[in-house]
Amino acid sequence: MLMQWKTTPDPFINDFRSLSRQVDAAFRDLFPAPKARPTRRGFTVHETDESFALKSALPGLSPQDLSIEVSDGYLKLGAARSNEVPEGYRAIRRERRNVSFEQSIKLGPKVNAEGIEASFENGVLTVTLPKRAEQKPRQITINAA
Amino acid sequence: MSEQTAVSTHSEAPKLPRLTAPVDVFESDDHYLVRADVPGVGRGDIDISFHDGELKFEATRGAEAVYVRSLGFGDDVDPDAIEAKLERGVLELQLSKAAANKPRKITIQA
Numbered sequence: 060m061l062m063q064w065k066t067t068p069d070p071f072i073n074d075f076r077s078l079s080r081q082v083d084a085a086f087r088d089l090f091p092a093p094k095a096r097p098t099r100r101g102f103t104v105h106e107t108d109e110s111f112a113l114k115s116a117l118p119g120l121s122p123q124d125l126s127i128e129v130s131d132g133y134l135k136l137g138a139a140r141s142n143e144v145p146e147g148y149r150a151i152r153r154e155r156r157n158v159s160f161e162q163s164i165k166l167g168p169k170v171n172a173e174g175i176e177a178s179f180e181n182g183v184l185t186v187t188l189p190k191r192a193e194q195k196p197r198q199i200t201i202n203a204a
Numbered sequence: 205m206s207e208q209t210a211v212s213t214h215s216e217a218p219k220l221p222r223l224t225a226p227v228d229v230f231e232s233d234d235h236y237l238v239r240a241d242v243p244g245v246g247r248g249d250i251d252i253s254f255h256d257g258e259l260k261f262e263a264t265r266g267a268e269a270v271y272v273r274s275l276g277f278g279d280d281v282d283p284d285a286i287e288a289k290l291e292r293g294v295l296e297l298q299l300s301k302a303a304a305n306k307p308r309k310i311t312i313q314a
Contacts, residue, residue: 116243118293148230148237155226155241182243182293 111170111188117158118182125184127177129166134175134186137161225263225271225295236281236299242271243293250295254283263295 105112117125119140126137140158144150166172166188174189230237242250244265252261259281260274277299285300 116241116293118241118243119239119291121292142228142239145230145237148232148235150228151231152227152229155228155239179292181246182241 108190110190113164113184113186113188115184116182117179117184119155120158120179120182120184122179125177125179127186129172129175132166132172134164134166134188135161136164136186138184220264220267221269223269223271225261225273227273227275229275234301236277236301238275238295238297238299240271240273240295240297241293242290242295244268245271245290245293245295247290250288250290252286252288252297254281254286254299257281259286259297259299261295261297 102113102115105114115136117138117140119142120138124138124140126135128135138158138160142153142155142157169190170188171191175186177184177186179185225240225242227238227240230239238259240261240263242263242265245263249264250261251263252259254260257278258274258276261272263271265271280301282300282302287298289296
């Protein structure tokens with residue numbers, strides 16, 4: 060019986076890039092993007108005399124995708140992003156990871172929990188934890204008798 | 205020793221670490237869509253070029269790092285119809301396929 064061989068493009072006729080794209084696509088099908096699971100985030104911490112700043116790269120998230128809560132001496136952070144295939148498109152390369160995490164950070168005695176603030180700019184979350192006033196060095200004068 | 209001196213005088217500005225930006229690439233009948241994670245990068249800090257079927261970008265994250273990437277698309281992309289937008293640390297590029305390469309229906313003449 061005759062097989063129709065035209066359905067698979069001839070790699071020697073197609074240019075090399077087209078071939079490598081097909082190979083990539085085949086691999087992508089075999090090994091789809093890793094499933095998101097809750098993980099600890101890599102936060103960077105900057106300390107100044109006034110505060111600590113926690114920073115984490117969370118590209119593509121909107122502020123609604125983030126939850127930040129302070130309770131019982133813990134800072135609780137949560138975020139989720141899933142990378143959907145846009146309507147009308149098919150995926151030919153998936154490298155961006157889905158984001159899903161929850162993390163609790165114990166606040167030390169230095170932190171003024173009331174003053175914690177968060178900002179989100181260009182996909183980077185910054186949580187600022189101000190230090191308590193009494194943690195700053197304070198000069199004590201001896202009262203003359 | 206002399207070699208080290210030569211190297212240090214060569215790089216006047218401190219060299220930023222170059223990071224590979226992770227990308228998703230999607231394809232439709234008419235377009236390719238590229239999404240790249242470039243957290244911390246502002247609108248004015250991205251260079252995008254398309255030459256000989258190769259899409260390239262460099263996105264600078266303050267004084268911390270440069271995200272770089274190049275992707276080959278062959279000759280089925282119209283180089284004059286590439287659109288870019290940057291939102292919340294994600295760079296999105298839409299490439300139009302060249303008209304000749306779009307799938308087209310061929311009807312059998314009666």
